[in-house]
Amino acid sequence: IKLTSSLAGVTFANPLLNAAGVHCATPTELDEVLASAAGGVVTKSATLAPRDGNVRPRFQALPLGSINSMGLPNQGFDAYLAYACAHQQAATAPVILSLAGLSLADDLAMLRRVQESDFTGLVELNLSCPNVPGKPQVAYDFAAVTRVLDQAFQFFTKRLGIKLPPYLDLAQFDALAAILNRYPLAYVNAINSLGNGLVIDPLTERPVIRPKGGFGGIGGAYVKPTALANVRAWRQRLNPTIGIIGTGGVRTGTDVFEHLLCGADLVQVGTALATEGPAIFARLTRELTAVMATKGYQTLADFRGKLQVR
Numbered sequence: 001i002k003l004t005s006s007l008a009g010v011t012f013a014n015p016l017l018n019a020a021g022v023h024c025a026t027p028t029e030l031d032e033v034l035a036s037a038a039g040g041v042v043t044k045s046a047t048l049a050p051r052d053g054n055v056r057p058r059f060q061a062l063p064l065g066s067i068n069s070m071g072l073p074n075q076g077f078d079a080y081l082a083y084a085c086a087h088q089q090a091a092t093a094p095v096i097l098s099l100a101g102l103s104l105a106d107d108l109a110m111l112r113r114v115q116e117s118d119f120t121g122l123v124e125l126n127l128s129c130p131n132v133p134g135k136p137q138v139a140y141d142f143a144a145v146t147r148v149l150d151q152a153f154q155f156f157t158k159r160l161g162i163k164l165p166p167y168l169d170l171a172q173f174d175a176l177a178a179i180l181n182r183y184p185l186a187y188v189n190a191i192n193s194l195g196n197g198l199v200i201d202p203l204t205e206r207p208v209i210r211p212k213g214g215f216g217g218i219g220g221a222y223v224k225p226t227a228l229a230n231v232r233a234w235r236q237r238l239n240p241t242i243g244i245i246g247t248g249g250v251r252t253g254t255d256v257f258e259h260l261l262c263g264a265d266l267v268q269v270g271t272a273l274a275t276e277g278p279a280i281f282a283r284l285t286r287e288l289t290a291v292m293a294t295k296g297y298q299t300l301a302d303f304r305g306k307l308q309v310r
């Protein structure tokens with residue numbers, strides 16, 4: 001049984017990575033994911049300048065998932081570009097560089113820096129951070145998405161993916177796919193957290209996190225059906241040249257299998273990684289292999305995207 005997968009010409013020994021934002025803000029955390037059974041690692045979304053992020057408590061693990069309003073705490077673009085370039089030299093498992101500018105200008109400035117750098121790997125432009133006060137998500141504004149991609153592809157010739165939020169209406173998938181299919185995108189990553197949920201502690205009669213009156217992105221088991229639907233909807237609509245990373249609700253090998261069945265090329269783990277740590281990747285590869293063995297599949301291509309219709 002082989003778990004190898006490739007995305008935009010980049011080969012992964014297995015399809016599993018962390019989700020941007022989880023266990024990836026420092027070189028130590030990034031190294032721990034690379035040292036684990038993960039097939040690769042993605043950096044915390046970088047802003048041009050380092051950021052402290054929102055006030056604490058800003059993350060809460062829950063029985064069925066998690067809520068977070070981190071506010072983009074990160075070491076800044078230079079730190080993550082340096083890490084990505086160093087690990088490209090060392091030929092480790094692939095490092096995906098995630099970017100989340102606070103403005104179109106910042107997005108373009110960081111992309112220009114990547115274009116001029118030695119980094120030739122995958123770049124993930126995060127268009128879906130729900131937690132920066134006063135900053136509406138780009139990805140729910142289709143004109144803004146068109147602007148950033150128009151301007152980026154004027155000069156960017158490397159491998160560019162985008163991180164998308166969950167969409168909940170098929171007309172949105174139709175409209176946005178018509179836009180995305182115009183660009184030489186490496187992939188779309190679906191989904192980011194389900195934005196602006198509210199989790200309350202009935203004992204204290206307060207939200208469980210402090211920023212934004214307790215409103216934060218929801219992850220984990222809560223979002224798996226929405227994540228699978230978004231992966232499936234993009235696979236059905238996007239050019240085959242555009243790959244898909246499936247993110248959302250992955251806790252077991254069967255969850256990984258389901259994302260692949262819906263069409264994912266790679267699968268990312270957020271909430272479950274936050275609670276279990278990088279050892280989860282050994283468990284998930286073992287469990288995925290077991291599912292494949294039971295079903296008689298030898299490679300991911302044997303079943304990727306082959307969800308049957310009823």
Ligand SMILES: O=C(O)c1[nH]c(=O)[nH]c(=O)c1Cl
Nearest residue numbers: 069070071072129131193217
């Ligand atoms: O608050 C965050 O840092 C954050 N949290 C999320 O759940 N998704 C994101 O894209 C980001 Cl950037």
